[in-house]
Amino acid sequence: MGGKELTHVKLDRATTCALIDLLYRLGDDSLLIGHRNSEWTGLGPILEEDIAFSSMAQDKMGHALAYYNMLHELGEGDPDAIAYRRDAAAFRCCTLVTMECFDDDSPGDDDESLCNNPLRDDLVRRGDWALSLVRQYLFSGADAIRAAEMASSSYEPLKHFARKIRGEVKYHTMHDRAMMERLARATDESSRRLQFAVNKLFSHALGMFEPTDFDAALAEAGICPTEAQLGHQWRGQVEAFIDPIGLTLPDATKSTIGGRRGRSDPHLQALLDELQKVHRLDSAATW
Amino acid sequence: MTDTQWPIWEVFHQSSRGEAHVHVGAIHAPDSETALVLAKEQFARRQACVSIWVVPEGAIAATAYEDADIFDHGTDKSYREAFGYETTRRARAVGDRGEA
Numbered sequence: 001m002g003g004k005e006l007t008h009v010k011l012d013r014a015t016t017c018a019l020i021d022l023l024y025r026l027g028d029d030s031l032l033i034g035h036r037n038s039e040w041t042g043l044g045p046i047l048e049e050d051i052a053f054s055s056m057a058q059d060k061m062g063h064a065l066a067y068y069n070m071l072h073e074l075g076e077g078d079p080d081a082i083a084y085r086r087d088a089a090a091f092r093c094c095t096l097v098t099m100e101c102f103d104d105d106s107p108g109d110d111d112e113s114l115c116n117n118p119l120r121d122d123l124v125r126r127g128d129w130a131l132s133l134v135r136q137y138l139f140s141g142a143d144a145i146r147a148a149e150m151a152s153s154s155y156e157p158l159k160h161f162a163r164k165i166r167g168e169v170k171y172h173t174m175h176d177r178a179m180m181e182r183l184a185r186a187t188d189e190s191s192r193r194l195q196f197a198v199n200k201l202f203s204h205a206l207g208m209f210e211p212t213d214f215d216a217a218l219a220e221a222g223i224c225p226t227e228a229q230l231g232h233q234w235r236g237q238v239e240a241f242i243d244p245i246g247l248t249l250p251d252a253t254k255s256t257i258g259g260r261r262g263r264s265d266p267h268l269q270a271l272l273d274e275l276q277k278v279h280r281l282d283s284a285a286t287w
Numbered sequence: 288m289t290d291t292q293w294p295i296w297e298v299f300h301q302s303s304r305g306e307a308h309v310h311v312g313a314i315h316a317p318d319s320e321t322a323l324v325l326a327k328e329q330f331a332r333r334q335a336c337v338s339i340w341v342v343p344e345g346a347i348a349a350t351a352y353e354d355a356d357i358f359d360h361g362t363d364k365s366y367r368e369a370f371g372y373e374t375t376r377r378a379r380a381v382g383d384r385g386e387a
Contacts (some may be wrong), residue, residue, distance in 0.1 A: 046293075048314050050327040175324050182317065 027067030206255030
């Protein structure tokens, strides 16, 4: 955003629409990556890493709640309605955050004693930790760039929130980089798995920065930079990090888009069926 | 059977600058940077924290409990204690309310 810092944004109708779209994108990404990462709780490869990953998932859930509260203040539904009562077509998350992390090459054990929760059993049998870790790394770098830019947003609630979460998001990138570095250099198997994950996820990661009809309006109003600008920063950071650790980015990748317009990953509805199940059983219940 | 666990690191946590780092537990990690990253979520996710130390467990030398008797005082050593100076009472008597 350069030196263009506006202290107050004029919230006319067009700017409000642009802001609402942004908040849905930020909130939906946060909710869904938080949910995906929380699926590993109790199943992570190392106890301490399981705890750290689950804790970071909670951080993202907290971010989602904050964005949804901002939406509510702008006239959208309350956070519960936004999180639990929309169907897949109404979500504006990128496809990266909803992808399932299974090792398609693994036949998986057909262990009858695992018949507990079928989704969880699936993850136990053929979950691919490298996919989740690399997805988290690709996402957190973008998250940190967005938070840094929004710290000078002309929309006060966003500016304050971005400043508040700076430390949390910094930790996520510290964790992700530390794990990526070590696994990339550890063994042939670990570097192969990471490279496979990078190859599979990269086009979806580029989709985090899918251009929207609101980019220009948001940048004009000083709310946040365009997706192209953010994506450019992110790409530079990823390239600088990936190469020294012996991994490569796929060339000439087209980004996987559509998520920001509600044409998301086919797995999203299945994810929502799980995430929204309890609330939809009795939305008036108190806990 | 070979031990496939990562080495153990003892974790010390400081709630605010100036306070002592307090031992809060131990974690497994392959190296010090990872130990710091993982310790943050094991031991600083609830309470306030500004700093974490991690120390390889092998770097800590400790007295044996069977030698705990070396800390006993054979004779009266109460002269080492600081009671009896009555500084607070005497300061108040001349009007010092203890305000900075």
